[in-house]
Amino acid sequence: MASLSTSDKQLLSLIIPCHDESDNIAPFMAACEAALPAGYGYELIFVDDGSSDDTADKIAALRPAAADVQVRLIELSRNFGKEMAVTAGLAAAQGRAAIIIDADLQHPPQLLSKFVALWEQGAEVVVGVRADDKRYASFAKRQGSRLFYRLINSLSPVEIKPNATDYRLIDRVVIDAYNGFSEHNRMSRGLIDWLGFKRSYLTFSPAPRLNGEASYSLRKLTGLALNSIVGMSLVPLKFAGYLGATITLLFGSLGAFIAVDTYAFNDPLRLNVANSVDLAVLILFLIGIVLMALGLVGLYIAAIHTEVSGRPLYVARPSRQ
Numbered sequence: 001m002a003s004l005s006t007s008d009k010q011l012l013s014l015i016i017p018c019h020d021e022s023d024n025i026a027p028f029m030a031a032c033e034a035a036l037p038a039g040y041g042y043e044l045i046f047v048d049d050g051s052s053d054d055t056a057d058k059i060a061a062l063r064p065a066a067a068d069v070q071v072r073l074i075e076l077s078r079n080f081g082k083e084m085a086v087t088a089g090l091a092a093a094q095g096r097a098a099i100i101i102d103a104d105l106q107h108p109p110q111l112l113s114k115f116v117a118l119w120e121q122g123a124e125v126v127v128g129v130r131a132d133d134k135r136y137a138s139f140a141k142r143q144g145s146r147l148f149y150r151l152i153n154s155l156s157p158v159e160i161k162p163n164a165t166d167y168r169l170i171d172r173v174v175i176d177a178y179n180g181f182s183e184h185n186r187m188s189r190g191l192i193d194w195l196g197f198k199r200s201y202l203t204f205s206p207a208p209r210l211n212g213e214a215s216y217s218l219r220k221l222t223g224l225a226l227n228s229i230v231g232m233s234l235v236p237l238k239f240a241g242y243l244g245a246t247i248t249l250l251f252g253s254l255g256a257f258i259a260v261d262t263y264a265f266n267d268p269l270r271l272n273v274a275n276s277v278d279l280a281v282l283i284l285f286l287i288g289i290v291l292m293a294l295g296l297v298g299l300y301i302a303a304i305h306t307e308v309s310g311r312p313l314y315v316a317r318p319s320r321q
């Protein structure tokens with residue numbers, strides 16, 4: 001692949017999703033340039049995710065100090081959300097590896113050299129893991145995220161490390177595999193975890209946001225959590241079926257017991273079951289059957305879901321020759 005770099009140094013890409021980050025662009029650029037490890041050429045791909053302020057103008061005005069650093073700007077036509085901004089950036093990246101980093105300086109650029117060092121040692125995915133820091137998030141947000149990880153890990157076949165962030169480096173092989181995904185409902189972290197490859201972890205304490213407000217409200221976060229559970233797991237779809245089977249079994253046996261006791265043996269246990277109870281048991285038994293049927297439909301929808309998400313069947317490393 002043609003290198004964008006003017007020198008013959010290897011190129012690394014930084015993907016920076018930006019939404020209403022006007023005041024953060026210049027400080028981010030300064031901190032980033034100061035922290036870029038020497039020995040590589042860089043393309044800084046800023047993806048303006050439909051900002052309503054002048055974020056894009058600020059990016060366009062950036063002039064990198066070093067010759068082997070270039071700024072690229074991708075302007076999305078509206079706000080598509082961070083996941084899509086990252087996807088757009090990765091599709092455009094030409095580097096040997098890409099590092100995804102937030103524009104608000106919550107992901108400290110000082111760590112860039114550590115990411116690159118781990119990559120040089122052979123890691124194909126280096127994941128920034130947030131230290132479970134009380135200062136960073138409210139009690140509710142921390143408990144919510146803990147619950148989310150417990151849920152998704154018990155529901156999904158792919159192991160997802162708690163507190164793993166989007167601050168991560170991925171090698172070219174992973175970028176190419178990621179670019180092969182076509183599903184709409186995506187969480188970049190989840191997909192990168194699904195891909196596997198050799199991983200390393202780097203723990204860091206996130207800094208407070210430099211300027212502006214986080215655009216992720218609790219509502220948006222809950223939506224993202226639900227989306228990723230739906231995207232990564234089929235268990236909820238089968239839930240109705242399991243519930244139905246349990247109810248059917250329970251009330252089927254209760255009904256059979258009552259029927260045998262009352263009508264076959266003339267109630268030797270003196271239960272005197274009222275007619276209304278008979279009816280309730282019958283109705284619950286039937287509800288169980290309906291739920292089971294729903295679960296059955298769920299199985300077919302699960303099969304369709306798997307097919308239409310169009311993920312590759314497996315991912316292999318490119319051959320070594």
Ligand code: UDP
Binds near residue numbers: 080081085102214
């Ligand atoms: N971001 C984006 N599109 C959005 C929301 C956020 O590109 O719709 C970017 C934002 O500019 C920042 C990063 O994604 O660089 C993380 O967003 P934010 O700081 O709002 O959320 P946090 O993860 O810190 O809670």
Ligand code: MG
Binds near residue numbers: 102104106209214
């Ligand atoms: Mg932030």
